[in-house]
Amino acid sequence: MIASALLRLLLLDIVSLGVLFAMVLLLARGRRVAYAVLKRNFYGYFSNPTGYVFLCLFVLLTSMAAFWPHEFFSSNLGTLSELNKWFTYIMLFFIPAITMSIWAEERRQGTDELLLTLPAADFDIVIGKYVAAAAIYTVSLLFSQFSTFLVLAFLTNGEVDTGLFFSNYVGYWLIGLAMIAIGMVASFLTNNLTVGFILGALFNAPLAFAAASDTIIGRGWARDIKGFSLAERFDDFGRGIISLSGLAYFLLLASFGLYLCMILIGKRHWNSGKDGNKPSPITWFAH
Amino acid sequence: MGNKVASSTAMIEAIGLSKFYGPFAAAREISFSVNQGELVAFLGPNGAGKSTTMKMLTGYLSPSEGSARIAGHDMFSDRIAGSKHLGYLPENGPLYPDMTPFSLLNFFADARGLERDYKKVRIEAVVEMCDLKTVLHKAISKLSKGFRQRVGMAQALLHEPDVLILDEPTAGLDPNQIREVRNTMRKLGETKTILLSTHILQEVEAMASRVIMINEGRKVFEGTVDDLKKVKGDLTDAFHKLTGAAA
Numbered sequence: 001m002i003a004s005a006l007l008r009l010l011l012l013d014i015v016s017l018g019v020l021f022a023m024v025l026l027l028a029r030g031r032r033v034a035y036a037v038l039k040r041n042f043y044g045y046f047s048n049p050t051g052y053v054f055l056c057l058f059v060l061l062t063s064m065a066a067f068w069p070h071e072f073f074s075s076n077l078g079t080l081s082e083l084n085k086w087f088t089y090i091m092l093f094f095i096p097a098i099t100m101s102i103w104a105e106e107r108r109q110g111t112d113e114l115l116l117t118l119p120a121a122d123f124d125i126v127i128g129k130y131v132a133a134a135a136i137y138t139v140s141l142l143f144s145q146f147s148t149f150l151v152l153a154f155l156t157n158g159e160v161d162t163g164l165f166f167s168n169y170v171g172y173w174l175i176g177l178a179m180i181a182i183g184m185v186a187s188f189l190t191n192n193l194t195v196g197f198i199l200g201a202l203f204n205a206p207l208a209f210a211a212a213s214d215t216i217i218g219r220g221w222a223r224d225i226k227g228f229s230l231a232e233r234f235d236d237f238g239r240g241i242i243s244l245s246g247l248a249y250f251l252l253l254a255s256f257g258l259y260l261c262m263i264l265i266g267k268r269h270w271n272s273g274k275d276g277n278k279p280s281p282i283t284w285f286a287h
Numbered sequence: 288m289g290n291k292v293a294s295s296t297a298m299i300e301a302i303g304l305s306k307f308y309g310p311f312a313a314a315r316e317i318s319f320s321v322n323q324g325e326l327v328a329f330l331g332p333n334g335a336g337k338s339t340t341m342k343m344l345t346g347y348l349s350p351s352e353g354s355a356r357i358a359g360h361d362m363f364s365d366r367i368a369g370s371k372h373l374g375y376l377p378e379n380g381p382l383y384p385d386m387t388p389f390s391l392l393n394f395f396a397d398a399r400g401l402e403r404d405y406k407k408v409r410i411e412a413v414v415e416m417c418d419l420k421t422v423l424h425k426a427i428s429k430l431s432k433g434f435r436q437r438v439g440m441a442q443a444l445l446h447e448p449d450v451l452i453l454d455e456p457t458a459g460l461d462p463n464q465i466r467e468v469r470n471t472m473r474k475l476g477e478t479k480t481i482l483l484s485t486h487i488l489q490e491v492e493a494m495a496s497r498v499i500m501i502n503e504g505r506k507v508f509e510g511t512v513d514d515l516k517k518v519k520g521d522l523t524d525a526f527h528k529l530t531g532a533a534a
Contacts, residue, residue, distance in 0.1 A: 036397035
C-alpha cells in the first residue's frame with residue numbers, strides 16, 4: 001500500500017520534472033550564456049557545505065511544521081494542512097538563504113564585470129541565475145516532499161491522497177518561484193550577504209504577513225489585503241486544485257521581481273549627464 | 288619596438304568619452320584610438336579615470352557622453368557584437384574563488400559559446416600559454432597571486448579575441464612574474480591589439496609602441512615613449528610633470 005502510494009507520487013514527480021527539464025533544455029539550446037550561468041550557480045551552491053545546511057534546515061522545518069502541531073493529530077487527517085499554515089513563514093528564512101548571494105557575491109568579487117562584458121544580454125545573466133535558484137529550490141522541495149510523504153504514507157498506511165499532496169507541493173513550488181524573484185531583487189541592492197539576506201526577507205515579508213493583516217486592520221480592508229497574500233492565493237492548491245488564478249498570481253509576481261532585477265542590473269548605465277538626463281528603464285529595454 | 292608595420296584599422300576607439308557621477312567627472316572627453324597590432328600603454332595616477340575609461344570601452348559602463356568602439360562596433364548600441372572580439376581583464380583580476388582554473392575556463396568557454404571540440408583545443412592552448420598545468424584542478428582561492436593573474440589572463444584569451452583590454456595586469460606581481468607577463472604581452476602583441484594600464488614605467492618602455500596618459504579624467508598626453516621622454520628627461524619625471532603632482 002505504501003509502495004503503491006510512493007509509486008504514484010514518483011510518477012507525478014517524474015512527469016513534472018520531465019517538463020521542467022525540457023524547458024531548461026530549451027533554454028540551453030537558445031541562450032547559451034544563461035545555461036552556462038545556470039550550471040555554474042547550481043553546482044556552486046551544492047559544492048558549498050552551507051548549501052546543504054540550509055537544505056537540511058528546510059526539510060527539518062517543513063517536517064516540524066507539518067507534524068508537530070497537535071492539530072495534526074486532533075484533526076486526524078493525513079494532509080499537509082498544518083504545513084500550509086506555516087509554509088510561507090518558513091520560506092521567509094529559506095528563500096533569502098538561496099538568493100542572498102546571487103548577485104551580491106558577483107559584485108563583491110568583481111566578477112560581475114566579467115559576466116556583463118560577455119557577448120550576452122543582461123537578461124541572459126539574470127534569467128540564468130533565477131533558473132539556478134529555482135532549480136536549487138526544486139531540489140530542496142523534492143527532499144522535503146519525500147520526507148513528509150513517507151511520514152504520511154506510514155501514518156495512513158498508504159491511504160494518503162497523493163493528488164492533494166502533489167497539488168500542495170505544486171503550490172509550494174510556485175510560492176518559491178515568486179519569492180525567489182523578489183529575494184533576488186535584494187541581492188542586486190547590496191554587496192553584503194547578510195544585508196542581502198535581511199532585505200530578501202524584508203521584501204517578501206509583506207506578501208507573507210498580508211495573510212495575517214486582519215489582526216491589525218479592520219475586516220473590510222483586511223479581506224482585500226489578504227487577497228494579495230501568498231497564503232491566500234495558495235489556498236486552491238491546498239485544496240487540491242491547480243488553479244489558473246493562483247498560477248497567474250505567482251508567475252506574475254515572479255515576472256515583476258525579474259523586471260525589477262533587470263532595472264537594477266542596468267543601474268550601472270544610468271548617469272546624470274551634464275544636462276541631467278537619465279535613460280529611463282523603459283527606453284533601456286529598447287536596446 | 289619591432290619593425291612590424293601596424294595596420295591603420297582602429298580596433299579600439301574612444302570618442303569623446305565622458306562619465307559623470309553627479310557633478311564629479313570621472314572621465315572627461317577622452318579620445319584616442321588603438322590600431323590593429325599596436326600595444327598601447329594607458330598611464331595615469333590612481334583615481335585618474337583609467338579604469339572608468341576601460342569600463343566604458345568594454346561596455347560595462349555606458350558613457351555619459353561620447354562613444355566607445357571595439358573593432359568598429361559601438362559598445363552602447365552593438366555591445367554584443369563588439370564583445371565577441373574582446374578579451375577583458377578587469378582591475379584586481381576578479382575570479383571565482385570556489386572554482387578551479389579548469390572549471391572556470393570551462394564556464395567561460397561555455398558562456399562564450401565555444402563548440403565542444405574547439406573548447407577543448409582552446410582550453411589546452413591557454414593553459415599552455417599561461418602555464419597553468421600544475422594548478423589546473425586546484426581551487427582558485429588557494430592559488431598565489433601570480434597564478435591567479437594567469438588564470439585571469441587565460442580567461443581573457445580563451446576565445447582568441449582580436450582585442451585585449453587589461454587593467455593593471457601586473458599589479459602586485461613580483462619582478463619575475465612581471466617579466467613573464469612582459470614576454471606574454473610581446474608574443475600576443477604580434478597578432479593582437481592590446482591596451483593595458485600600468486604603473487610600471489619600465490614596462491611601458493619595454494613593451495608599448497604608444498602611451499596615453501590621463502590625469503583627473505582628462506587626457507594629458509598621447510604619443511610614443513620617446514615623445515614622452517622628451518617632455519622631461521626620463522619617464523618618471525615626465526609622469527610627474529604631466530600629472531601636475533606637487534614637487
